[in-house]
Amino acid sequence: MELLLSYLLTAIKHKCLNYLRQERFHYEKNNSLSELALWELDFKISALSACDPCELYTNEVQEIVNHTLEKLPSKTRQIFFMNRYEDISYPEIAKKLFVNQKTVEYHISKALKALRAVLKDYLSFLIYLI
Numbered sequence: 001m002e003l004l005l006s007y008l009l010t011a012i013k014h015k016c017l018n019y020l021r022q023e024r025f026h027y028e029k030n031n032s033l034s035e036l037a038l039w040e041l042d043f044k045i046s047a048l049s050a051c052d053p054c055e056l057y058t059n060e061v062q063e064i065v066n067h068t069l070e071k072l073p074s075k076t077r078q079i080f081f082m083n084r085y086e087d088i089s090y091p092e093i094a095k096k097l098f099v100n101q102k103t104v105e106y107h108i109s110k111a112l113k114a115l116r117a118v119l120k121d122y123l124s125f126l127i128y129l130i
Contacts, residue, residue: 061122068118072111079104080111 069077079097082088083104090108094101 057122061119064118064122065115068114069111072114076107076110079107083108 069080072080079093082093082096083090088096090101090104093099093104097104
């Protein structure tokens with residue numbers, strides 16, 4: 001009888017040890033997964049903190065503007081650049097290019113119409129920026 005009791009206690013002891021080892025193994029795995037999840041979460045937080053949506057959106061709009069201006073006829077693009085980027089008035093542009101002021105107005109209008117068409121979806125954001 002004593003031998004049976006000793007055997008049962010030893011079996012129970014080993015079952016308990018196996019259970020506790022398994023629990024320790026699961027805890028270590030969960031802990032390492034938690035550390036990985038925590039690292040990933042920290043990375044996402046820092047990446048999101050560094051991200052400036054306004055800058056991203058502004059860059060996207062600028063790319064669209066540049067692409068649209070590249071597709072314009074060279075004369076229209078040249079006149080638009082002179083007026084908007086070099087801040088030259090319509091009469092001065094007309095004098096420099098030996099064209100009528102109405103021609104300058106036409107080309108500026110053409111460029112603005114093209115820009116309005118491609119930027120119509122961005123209008124609310126552009127108003128926000130201004």
